[in-house]
Amino acid sequence: MTGRGLIVKCEKSITKKSLLYKTEVEYGDYTINHVQGCSHNCKYPCYAMLLAKRFGTIKTNEEWCEPKIVENALELLEREIPKYKSKIKSVHLSFTTDPFMYGYDDICELSYNIMEMLNLNDIKCTALTKGILPERLKELSKENEYGITLISLNEDYRIEVEPGSAPYLDRIAALKKLHDMGCKTWVSIEPYPTPNIIEQDINEILCSVSFVDKIIFGRLNYNVMATAYKQRKEFFNEMSETVISFCEKNKIDYHIKSGTISPIK
Numbered sequence: 085m086t087g088r089g090l091i092v093k094c095e096k097s098i099t100k101k102s103l104l105y106k107t108e109v110e111y112g113d114y115t116i117n118h119v120q121g122c123s124h125n126c127k128y129p130c131y132a133m134l135l136a137k138r139f140g141t142i143k144t145n146e147e148w149c150e151p152k153i154v155e156n157a158l159e160l161l162e163r164e165i166p167k168y169k170s171k172i173k174s175v176h177l178s179f180t181t182d183p184f185m186y187g188y189d190d191i192c193e194l195s196y197n198i199m200e201m202l203n204l205n206d207i208k209c210t211a212l213t214k215g216i217l218p219e220r221l222k223e224l225s226k227e228n229e230y231g232i233t234l235i236s237l238n239e240d241y242r243i244e245v246e247p248g249s250a251p252y253l254d255r256i257a258a259l260k261k262l263h264d265m266g267c268k269t270w271v272s273i274e275p276y277p278t279p280n281i282i283e284q285d286i287n288e289i290l291c292s293v294s295f296v297d298k299i300i301f302g303r304l305n306y307n308v309m310a311t312a313y314k315q316r317k318e319f320f321n322e323m324s325e326t327v328i329s330f331c332e333k334n335k336i337d338y339h340i341k342s343g344t345i346s347p348i349k
Contacts, residue, residue: 103160119181121151124248132180186215214249231270274302278313302341317346
């Protein structure tokens with residue numbers, strides 16, 4: 085079910101000339117964006133949406149929120165795997181869209197098929213979603229890593245800033261189920277909001293995902309309220325220290341995004 089209360093399909097599709105590419109994201113290797121746009125309608129604002137507007141891929145937020153599936157994705161992937169296989173350490177789904185977009189079964193099915201094809205060629209996959217990770221992912225390579233974005237446990241805040249995404253507790257439950265079946269799991273706590281946006285205890289969030297193998301933490305960018313918060317640097321330094329301490333205590337790998345920790349003059 086989606087936030088709109090129904091299962092939907094992509095009404096439009098596009099074709100691409102290439103699919104696999106090397107990413108410049110600090111914790112990434114190769115990536116695939118097999119959908120254009122995202123229905124989650126994140127209000128941070130969404131950096132991927134801002135880039136799409138900047139380069140003329142879309143004109144409006146509404147257009148971005150109507151995802152278009154890449155109809156020749158599997159064909160491209162089959163052709164590109166032999167070309168890039170020797171260079172690839174892992175393939176991430178995805179940096180500019182959501183591979184398990186909430187309520188879109190056709191997107192979820194394509195994502196699964198992409199990961200299956202990559203695994204059959206001995207290529208590891210990582211995935212990150214604000215949707216629901218399907219249980220059938222347990223059938224794929226145990227080297228894969230499955231993650232969710234989790235910046236709060238407050239549902240009112242989710243509805244405000246990620247109105248089309250899956251409820252937080254549903255995301256966690258699906259991730260925990262995969263963990264219990266022996267899959268590698270991780271959480272991205274990014275973009276984490278400042279206290280003038282929402283008052284919350286990061287320890288509650290951390291405890292809710294204490295079973296995961298890795299936690300990534302990053303600050304909120306591109307947001308007027310966050311950048312206007314006078315104690316912003318001190319706040320994110322403190323939150324980063326809390327994440328590091330929690331992970332070290334619980335033997336969880338962690339990565340603090342570049343720029344999240346700042347020197348204080």
